[in-house]
Amino acid sequence: MPYSPVPAPDRRALLKLLAAGPALSVLGGIATAPAASAATAAPGILKPLPPEWFTVRGTNAEARFDAFAGTGPRTSNERFFVRNHTSTPVLDAADWRLTLWGDGLHGRAPVHFTYGQLRDLPSVTRTALIECAGNGRSLYATQQGEPATGTAWTLGAVGAARWRGVRLSDVLLRAGIAADAVDLLPRGLDDPYVSGGVDFGRVRRPLPVAKAFDDVLLAYEMNGEPLPYDHGHPVRLVVPNWVGIASVKWLGDIEVSTRPLTSPWTTDWYRLFGPAHPPGGSAPLTLQTVKSAYELPFGATLAAGRLHRLTGRAWSAHAPVRTVEVSVDGGAHWRPARLLDTPRRGGWVRWTVPWLPHRTGPATLLSRTTDAAGNTQPERAVHNVQGYLFNAVVRHPITVA
Ligand SMILES: Nc1nc2c(c(=O)[nH]1)N[C@H]1C(S)=C(S)[C@@H](COP(=O)(O)O)O[C@H]1N2
Ligand SMILES: [Mo]
Numbered sequence: 127m128p129y130s131p132v133p134a135p136d137r138r139a140l141l142k143l144l145a146a147g148p149a150l151s152v153l154g155g156i157a158t159a160p161a162a163s164a165a166t167a168a169p170g171i172l173k174p175l176p177p178e179w180f181t182v183r184g185t186n187a188e189a190r191f192d193a194f195a196g197t198g199p200r201t202s203n204e205r206f207f208v209r210n211h212t213s214t215p216v217l218d219a220a221d222w223r224l225t226l227w228g229d230g231l232h233g234r235a236p237v238h239f240t241y242g243q244l245r246d247l248p249s250v251t252r253t254a255l256i257e258c259a260g261n262g263r264s265l266y267a268t269q270q271g272e273p274a275t276g277t278a279w280t281l282g283a284v285g286a287a288r289w290r291g292v293r294l295s296d297v298l299l300r301a302g303i304a305a306d307a308v309d310l311l312p313r314g315l316d317d318p319y320v321s322g323g324v325d326f327g328r329v330r331r332p333l334p335v336a337k338a339f340d341d342v343l344l345a346y347e348m349n350g351e352p353l354p355y356d357h358g359h360p361v362r363l364v365v366p367n368w369v370g371i372a373s374v375k376w377l378g379d380i381e382v383s384t385r386p387l388t389s390p391w392t393t394d395w396y397r398l399f400g401p402a403h404p405p406g407g408s409a410p411l412t413l414q415t416v417k418s419a420y421e422l423p424f425g426a427t428l429a430a431g432r433l434h435r436l437t438g439r440a441w442s443a444h445a446p447v448r449t450v451e452v453s454v455d456g457g458a459h460w461r462p463a464r465l466l467d468t469p470r471r472g473g474w475v476r477w478t479v480p481w482l483p484h485r486t487g488p489a490t491l492l493s494r495t496t497d498a499a500g501n502t503q504p505e506r507a508v509h510n511v512q513g514y515l516f517n518a519v520v521r522h523p524i525t526v527a
Contacts, residue, residue: 170213172355173204181282185210189282195421195437199467199476200253201285203348208356209258209283211329212317215376219352219360224344226297230307230335230382237301241360244344247292247300252343252366254472255441257414258283259369259396262516266509269521274513281419281520284441286474289364291345294338303382307335311381311389312363312374328378331371331391332410333363335382341366344377366472367443369411369514371396398510408510414443415517416501418450418477418493427525433482438463438493441474445499450477453492456521463493483526491522 166175168182180187189207197205208214219241227236260276261283267273277283298310313330320326333342343364346353353359358375365372371391381387398408418440428434440450446469451460463477483489496502507518 168208168210170210171208172214172216173208179205180207181280183277183279185213186277186283188279189285190423191280191282191419191439192421192423192426194439199473200287200349203287203351203354203357206285206287206348206357207258207283209277209370210316210356211319214356215316216355217315217360217376222360224297224361224377225379226301226382227379228307228311228382230304230309230384232302232304239297239300241346244292244297244346244361247296249290250293250343251288251290251347252341252472253286253288253470254343254364254366255284255286255414255443255474256364256370256373257285257441257443259371259411259414259514260512262417262507262520263513265516265518265520266507266513269518270506270509272509274509274511276512280424281417283370284417284474286441287348288350289343289345290347290350291343291361291364294342294344294363297344298335298338298382301382303335304384306384307382308385309334309383309387310338311383311387312377313379313381314374315376315378326390326394329371329374329391330389331374331396332387332389333365333372337365337368337412367413369396369414372412395512396514398508398512398514400509400511402508403510411514415515416442416444416495416497416503417517418495418503419520420491420493420522422491422522422524425523425525427527428481428483430483430486430526433480435478436481436491437476437478439474439476440465440493440495442471442495442497442499442501444471444501445497446471447475447495448498449496450475451494451496452479453494454481454483454489456490457492457519460492460494469498486526489524489526491524492519493522494519 175187179193187208224239264278310333345364362375363373392410396411420438440447450463452463453460463479466476494503503519507516
């Protein structure tokens with residue numbers, strides 16, 4: 127077993143260590159912030175959150191999209207957004223085990239895998255985006271005048287990493303999954319989620335066996351490092367192209383069931399409610415959507431009479447990106463951006479377009495992704511009460527001076 131974890135320190139000691147700074151790179155995957163920055167804190171997140179990289183929103187940290195400018199096609203562990211229902215638990219891989227149980231296993235007795243046993247299975251490595259279903263939520267209010275409940279993300283609740291781990295299907299087969307199993311219920315080891323005085327239990331969300339056998343990973347590495355604490359150490363699910371909530375962190379057990387399962391994460395949240403949707407809500411959300419964003423702060427000032435190389439990123443959960451079109455005049459004229467990466471489903475592409483602004487004053491930048499399946503960003507997103515799956519063309523305000 128190649129990975130020797132740090133002996134689990136108590137939380138306060140760990141935070142103190144983190145505050146102490148650079149010596150900490152020994153901690154699995156927790157890197158140190160740039161020297162110049164005074165990191166802000168989010169309750170329950172362990173890694174440094176320098177304000178030039180993150181905006182803290184409650185127990186979550188949104189990546190600043192403008193800070194992706196000049197970085198590669200993958201998001202480093204230090205810059206990856208964090209979405210925590212409660213707080214990051216410090217788990218020790220040495221005494222962690224995964225339990226599979228339920229009537230969908232042949233033996234019907236629980237089956238355990240230690241961390242070492244998982245690491246001894248054949249590994250696979252793949253790049254996948256993880257994106258919160260609520261990414262872009264605040265734009266329902268700011269752009270469409272239709273507020274939604276929940277964390278007011280702008281566009282930075284998304285990141286692309288290279289994940290290494292074992293296929294969930296390999297583990298299910300070794301555990302003796304029955305032919306008539308239909309649903310899994312992966313559950314995290316973080317504290318139970320309590321909201322409005324109601325204890326909803328630990329984070330858990332049904333996952334169809336069919337998706338599990340398609341492309342789901344039990345990941346133990348992120349960008350070549352042991353999974354960092356905040357991103358699910360020692361093992362998380364990576365469910366490519368699906369809403370981020372499917373990628374359960376700090377995985378502890380998986381129920382395997384011959385009957386369809388539910389949890390509040392498929393009944394109360396992560397479906398579409400509101401007048402535009404079926405009474406009682408849509409089906410539970412699965413795939414993410416189509417988006418693009420400029421690597422520029424909202425309200426940025428650009429110098430008139432100078433050539434700017436505008437950059438951004440585009441992604442679609444449905445198919446590889448085909449085109450990104452850009453407008454610098456609020457949508458009157460469009461031209462294609464140049465794609466800087468080979469489009470792949472499950473990743474994002476960086477794009478660029480030159481712009482020489484002449485007229486000073488406020489301007490609106492737009493970008494529009496179309497994927498190879500013909501999905502394109504609409505002018506308006508279909509509103510839903512909880513503000514999921516915002517996919518509209520974003521109107522990015524800037525000033526030319
Ligand atoms: N156990 C557990 N898993 C979880 C969560 C959580 O709070 N607890 N948050 C989910 C949500 S809503 C998202 S968007 C992703 C975010 O992954 P990240 O924090 O690694 O970016 O993790 C998912 N997995
Ligand atoms: Mo999420």
